[in-house]
Amino acid sequence: MTENLVDDITQSASLTLPDGQRADLPIVVGTEGERAIDISKLRAQTGYITLDDGYTNTGSCQSAITYIDGEAGILRYRGYPIEDIAKHCSFIEAAQLVIWGELPSPDQRSHFSDILTENSALPEDFRRHFAAFPPHAHPMSIMSALINALQSYDLPGLTIDSDEEFERVSATLMSKVRTIAAASYKSSIGEPIIYPRYDLRYVENFLHMMFSRPYRNFVPTAEATRALNLFLILHADHEQNCSTSTVRMVASGQANLYASVAAGVCALWGSLHGGANQAVIEMLDLILESGMSTKEYIAKVKDRSSGIKLMGFGHRVYRNFDPRSRILKDACDDLLNALNIDDPRLNIARELEEVALADDYFVSRRLYPNVDFYSGTILTALGIPPEMFTVIFAIGRTAGWIANWKEIHDNPASRIYRPRQIYVGPPQREWMNRFQREKATSQEFRVPDELRSDGGVVA
Ligand code: SDX
Numbered sequence: 298m299t300e301n302l303v304d305d306i307t308q309s310a311s312l313t314l315p316d317g318q319r320a321d322l323p324i325v326v327g328t329e330g331e332r333a334i335d336i337s338k339l340r341a342q343t344g345y346i347t348l349d350d351g352y353t354n355t356g357s358c359q360s361a362i363t364y365i366d367g368e369a370g371i372l373r374y375r376g377y378p379i380e381d382i383a384k385h386c387s388f389i390e391a392a393q394l395v396i397w398g399e400l401p402s403p404d405q406r407s408h409f410s411d412i413l414t415e416n417s418a419l420p421e422d423f424r425r426h427f428a429a430f431p432p433h434a435h436p437m438s439i440m441s442a443l444i445n446a447l448q449s450y451d452l453p454g455l456t457i458d459s460d461e462e463f464e465r466v467s468a469t470l471m472s473k474v475r476t477i478a479a480a481s482y483k484s485s486i487g488e489p490i491i492y493p494r495y496d497l498r499y500v501e502n503f504l505h506m507m508f509s510r511p512y513r514n515f516v517p518t519a520e521a522t523r524a525l526n527l528f529l530i531l532h533a534d535h536e537q538n539c540s541t542s543t544v545r546m547v548a549s550g551q552a553n554l555y556a557s558v559a560a561g562v563c564a565l566w567g568s569l570h571g572g573a574n575q576a577v578i579e580m581l582d583l584i585l586e587s588g589m590s591t592k593e594y595i596a597k598v599k600d601r602s603s604g605i606k607l608m609g610f611g612h613r614v615y616r617n618f619d620p621r622s623r624i625l626k627d628a629c630d631d632l633l634n635a636l637n638i639d640d641p642r643l644n645i646a647r648e649l650e651e652v653a654l655a656d657d658y659f660v661s662r663r664l665y666p667n668v669d670f671y672s673g674t675i676l677t678a679l680g681i682p683p684e685m686f687t688v689i690f691a692i693g694r695t696a697g698w699i700a701n702w703k704e705i706h707d708n709p710a711s712r713i714y715r716p717r718q719i720y721v722g723p724p725q726r727e728w729m730n731r732f733q734r735e736k737a738t739s740q741e742f743r744v745p746d747e748l749r750s751d752g753g754v755v756a
Contacts, residue, residue, distance in 0.1 A: 308323075308324040308326075309321045309322055309323050309324055310322045310324055310334045312339075312343075314343055314345060318342075318343050320338075320339060320342045320343050322334045322335060322336055322338075322339065323335040325359070327359075328364070329364055329366065333356050340717070346717045346719070348719055351613075352537075352542075353613065356537075357537055357542060357545070357714070358537065358545065358704075360536065360537070360701070360704055361375070361398070361704070362374070362375065362395060362398075362534055362536070362697070362700050362701065362704065363375075363395070363534045363535060363536040363697070364376070364536070365535070365536050365614050365615075367612070367614035367615045367616050367617075368616055368617060369617070370615060370617050370618045370619065370620050370623075371620070372535070372620050372621065374391065374394055374395050374533065374534060375394050375395065375398050375399070377394065377400075379530075379531065379620055379621065379624070380620065380624065382394070382530055383527055383530055383531065383624050386400070386530060387498075387499070387500075387526055388499060388500060388526045388529035388530050388533070388693065388696075389406070389409065389410060389413065389498075389499050390406060391529075391530045391533050391696070392471065392533055392696035393405065393406070393409055395533050395534045395696045395697055395700045396467060396696060396699050396700045396703060409464070409468060410498070410499075412464065412465060412468040412469075412472075413468050413471060413472045413499060414472070414493075414495055415468075416465075416468050416469040416472040416473060417472045417473070417475070417476055417493035417502060418476065418492060418493055419473060419476055419477070419480065420450050423443075423446070423447075423450060424480070424490055426442075426443055426446055427439070427480055427481065427483075427484040427490065428484070430481075430484065432484070432485055432487065433485075434481075434485070435566075435684060436478065436481040436482060436485065436684060436685055436688045437562060437563075437565075437566040437572075437687055437688060437691070439477070439481040439484075440474070440477055440478060440481065440562050440688055440691060441559045441560075441562040441563050441566075442559075443477045443481075444470070444473075444474065444477070444555055444558055444559040444562060445555060445556060445559040447469075447470075447473060447555055448553065448555040448556065451466070451469060451555070454466040454469065454553070454554070454555070455553040455555070456553070457553070457554065457706065463703065463706075466554055466555075467554070467699050467703075470554065470555065470558060470695060470699065471695055471696065471699070472493075472499075474558075474691065474692055474695050475499065475502070475503045475506075475692050476493055476506060478503070478685070478688045478689070478691075478692055479491065479503055479506035479507045480506070481688070482507055482682075482685055482688075483506075483507075485684075488510065489510070489511055490506075491505065491506045491507075491509050491510070491511070492506075493505070493506055500517075500522050500525045500526050500529070501517055501522055503525070503692070504517040504521065504522065504525065504679070505517070507680075507681070508680060518635070518636070520631070520632055520635035520636060521632070521636070521679050524628055524631075524632045524675055524678070524679065525679060525689075527624070527625075527628050528625070528628075528672060528675060528676070528689065528693065529689075529692060529693035530693070531621040531624060531625065531668060531672075531693070532621075532668065532672075532689075532690050532692075532693030532694050533693050533694065533696040533697050534694070534696060534697025534700060534701075535668075535694075535697065536614075538570065539564050539565075539567065539569075539570045540561040540562075540564035540565040540570060540571060540694065540698070541561065541694070541697055541698060541701050542564075543560050543561050543563070543564035544557045544558060544560060544561040544564075544698040544701055544702055545701050545702070545704075545705055545714065546560075546714045547560040547561075548701070548702045548705045548706065549705055549711060549712065549713045549714040550713050550714075551713075554699065554702050557698065557702050558695060558698045558699065558702070561691075561694070561695075561698045562691050565687060565690060565691055565694065566687060568608075571669075571687045571690045571691065571694070572687050573608050573609055573667075573669040574609070574668075574669040574672045574673045574676070574686040574687060574690060575673065575683045575684060575686045575687055576608040576609075576669075577608045577609035577646075577669050577670055577672075577673045578642065578673035578674070578677060578683045578686070579608075579683060580594075580607075580608045580609075581642035581645050581646060581673070581674075582642065584645050584649075585641055585642060585645060591645060591648040591649050591652050592652055594649070595607070595649065595652050595653060595656060598658075599656070599658045607649065607653060607659070607664070608669070608670075609646075609666060609667060609669040609670030609671075609673075610653060610659065610664045610665065610666055610667065610670065611662070611664040611665075611667065612665070612667045615665065615667065616663040616665075617663070617665065618665045618666070619665060619666065619667040619668055621667075621668040622665070622666040622667055622668055622670055622671060625668065625670075625671040625672055625675060626666070626670075626671045628671075628675060629643060629671050629674050629675055629678075632675055632678050632679075633674075633678055636678055638678050640674060640677065640678065642674060642677070643671075643674045646670060646671060646674060650666055650670070672686070672690075673686055676689060
């Protein structure tokens with residue numbers, strides 16, 4: 298039985314089944330009053346399981362990391378509203394809050410910063426991996442492959458048995474994920490991979506590795522650094538989303554931190570999840586290049602036969618607005634004004650939002666801009682190409698994946714995730730050889746010539 302983080306079970310739900318069985322199921326109440334029916338003993342008591350395609354109504358765990366109220370558009374990391382964290386923290390401070398549960402003291406902040414710096418470079422022979430990928434390799438495929446490859450360079454990190462070791466491996470992952478991302482970009486454009494610098498902080502170092510050249514250092518503007526810090530903060534964690542649930546699934550089998558995070562990268566890549574930010578900018582480019590009006594595009598989205606979605610819109614949890622989208626929309630304006638960029642795609646995005654939010658198709662389905670709707674415009678303004686967008690998302694979300702891995706790893710009552718299913722395949726069948734099967738499924742059956750002479754039966 299998973300150790301209940303919430304242990305004052307005082308209420309229960311009564312279930313009466315068609316065959317007359319009854320079950321009393323405990324009600325679990327979360328910090329903010331969310332209620333759940335604990336069905337962990339349902340099958341043992343009744344033989345029944347529950348079924349919930351897509352887990353829309355199913356809690357997979359109890360977690361103390363992030364709280365979302367989808368109706369009210371609330372997002373908090375360890376109790377702090379995302380708006381406050383966005384305003385007062387650097388990404389690394391937010392990451393330390395998400396992973397360890399408290400905002401870091403100045404000493405904790407500088408210590409973690411030191412081990413991030415110490416672990417920012419890639420092993421020299423590790424760099425040859427990049428040359429093994431073809432130039433068009435998607436950076437997400439490189440990222441997941443090379444996070445797994447990192448395990449071979451940090452064998453002690455595969456068995457984390459102390460807080461110090463966990464901190465070292467976490468810093469190694471967070472730091473190297475950023476270096477791998479920049480290196481995969483450099484490889485894809487045929488430029489030399491740039492070493493990290495010891496005098497730069499996390500985000501500046503990333504932009505340096507992305508845009509410096511051996512003969513010319515790139516110095517990011519304060520606005521660009523601030524915008525990317527904000528982007529990473531807003532992507533740091535988001536409770537049991539698809540990729541974080543994947544990390545927990547893999548972690549529940551006691552896979553190591555590298556393997557669990559690598560699995561999270563693969564799950565994030567999907568266009569319905571972290572891949573949406575790239576899909577949004579491709580959608581805006583399509584509208585821009587086609588000369589289509591936003592109203593025409595929205596009409597295509599509403600025509601279900603088109604199969605077209607308004608990328609960056611909708612969310613399984615947020616049903617009124619995604620607070621991150623609001624923060625990013627304002628950051629977009631600030632950044633583009635500061636960099637004096639007039640990106641026509643931002644105007645298209647604003648128009649799409651305006652048209653959609655006045656259209657009952659979206660309002661009735663409670664579809665609003667999500668975190669991905671404006672994020673691509675910010676990353677484009679920073680000079681980051683669309684195929685790198687989801688990689689940047691992964692850099693931010695590595696903090697949340699590490700925190701969720703830790704929550705499982707630290708809980709002695711954690712059990713392997715092994716969902717049940719309802720089987721809908723064929724009932725038991727008698728074994729037949731190929732010819733008997735063909736005979737059973739076709740009217741005219743003729744024993745093949747090659748068999749007539751020997752009369753043998755082919756098994
Ligand atoms: C992220 O879970 C997280 O927290 C994820 C994330 C995180 O931080 O980890 O927030 C990051 O993944 C954000 C979402 C990015 N994805 C996109 O922007 C892709 C476009 N959005 C959709 O594909 C969709 O809205 C999802 C995947 C986000 C949510 O899917 P659901 O909850 O399964 O909703 P659904 O597909 O059942 O849609 C309900 C209705 C359907 O219409 P009906 O069948 O009821 O007529 O809304 C329609 C859908 O067709 N709909 C859309 C739409 N999203 C849903 N119609 C047009 N455009 C859309 N974007």
